[in-house]
Amino acid sequence: DAMVIQNPRYQVTQFGKPVTLSCSQTLNHNVMYWYQQKSSQAPKLLFHYYDKDFNNEADTPDNFQSRRPNTSFCFLDIRSPGLGDAAMYLCATSSTGGVADTQYFGPGTRLTVL
């Protein structure tokens, strides 16, 4: 089945220790998104790639970076995690990024910061 895969499902890191979350997709979609979802809140878009073009949301902290080395993979790097960065991180893809396009979500990575 075509899908969006996130690894790891659970990640524990220490305050200030860099961490990388991984997302891969077999859908061959052009657009990949990273959302942050804090406990009992709505997902909030951090950034997205349209093919190789990176688009950062205006309020995404500089602490968050992303890489997309090829169509299938996208990484979220948190350079110096703080306690406030503990959240579920959701990766999503869509075919064209059009207004009517469906986004397909991975299962998420739950990040704990100690």
Next chain:
Amino acid sequence: GDSVTQMEGPVTLSEEAFLTINCTYTATGYPSLFWYVQYPGEGLQLLLKATKADDKGSNKGFEATYRKETTSFHLEKGSVQVSDSAVYFCALSDQGNTGKLIFGQGTTLQVKP
């Protein structure tokens, strides 16, 4: 800016009860509207969508109609099951935003046997 407002939860129902979860939106353009469902410990799954006014989205017994005049997209199901227990998110995607989804705050549904 664009926004989505959902009724607050949790909503607790008995099995086979009728479900309504209210959702209203504010948008500058002509958005598409979505309902996503999130089961415990999982990511979001598309439940249904509607891309223009008066469209009705439906899936697994759930329905929602895109009402431009009332800027609403209420979710309904005639008879809920225990397996419908989850968090439901209403969302919109507006023109010119490369598919960015703006979500409501989510409504938790608990269905008791």
